[in-house]
Amino acid sequence: MRLKNMMIALAGLATLGGCSSGDEAGDAGVVNLYSARHYDSDQALYDRFTEETGIAINVMEGRPDELVARMTSEGENSPADLFIAADAGALWRAQQAGLFQPVASDTLDQRIPANLREPGGNWYGFMRRARVVAYDPARVQPEEIDDYAKLATPRFRGRICVRSSDSVYNLSLVGALIEAWGEERAEQWVRGVVANMARQPEGGDRDQIRAVGAGVCEVALTNSYYYIRMASGDDAADRAVTDKVALGFPSLDGQGAHVNISGGGVARNAPNRDNALRLLEFFASADSQRHISANNNEYPASPDVPAPAPVDAYADFTAHPMSVAAFAARQPQAQSLMSAAGWR
Ligand code: FE
Helix, strand or coil, rough: HHHHHHHHHHHHHHHHCCCCCCCCCCCCCCCEEEECCCCCCHHHHHHHHHHHCCCCEEEECCCCHHHHHHHHHHHCCCCCCCCCCCCCCHHHHHEEEEEEEECHHHHHHCCHHHHCCCCCCCCCCEEEEEEECCCCCCCCCCHCCCCCHHHHHHHHHCCCCCCCCCCCCHHHHHHHHHHHCHHHHHHHHEEEEEEEEECCCCHHHHHHHHHHCCCCCCCEEEEEHHHHHHCCCCCCHHHHEEEEEECECCEECCEEEEEEEEEEEECCCCHHHHHHHHHHHHHHHHHHHHHHHHCCEEEECCCCCCCCHHHHHHHCCCEEECCCCHCCCCHHHHHHHHCCCCCC
């Protein structure tokens, strides 16, 4: 320990002396990032942050529930500074476990619309994703899928593909329906969708899109970026699928499509709290939002950051203004409705 401190002190001295040593963390220190995001392009962003600030990022990756369990068991000694995840539901679970500390930041308040952050400052969304539909335009008219409610009608009996109910994306969508409609109507919708399934849930969102392409179903629920990635990526087979499958944006009560976030919050026991906040503000910067959008095909959270290519071609839709914190908190209710309705 003493030796390590001495090395850090020496590195600091070297910096003061004008020498540049990139090998050791300097005065700027480190930030320990627990990430439930699993996108390769995030690493380029981390490198850019370190270049700009001198702060080294140690990344611990895992599934959201694994990281929440890890932080919980680490307790007060947790090295975690910042926890990021790709769904408001995952962030809400971490908040429920008492793993965040509220932070106040004019920068974040300015860049992130109020409905995309937790009202108490526990977590902030820096990217958006819409949970919408991929459909077969040869068999489905756009006006048949322009409202989530229509997916539960007999029109689509045996014609819908969707992943399982343990997907946090589905829990958040159903949570939004509960928030908008109340439990009873949301339960009817869930039962309608279960009755409309073309097959038992299997695979991820991309598999549902491929199933539409293969004629297994006419409509699939999917996050927007999966479709955009398939349509604009290097995989010729995926592009052949999206050539004949369209992306549609249903509306909830005429107010727009269900929108979720990627976001993060400062850990309750963060040893490097200031660096954590700085990294969170970095993620929320216009440059970072553009980078993530271009590479992972999510939408920027800031209204003044236009989506870059290829996302711009799919950015012309109305987003429902519902607070992400409101639907995130409905997950337990959503889970019990879906289980009761036999949504596997
Ligand atoms: Fe995803």
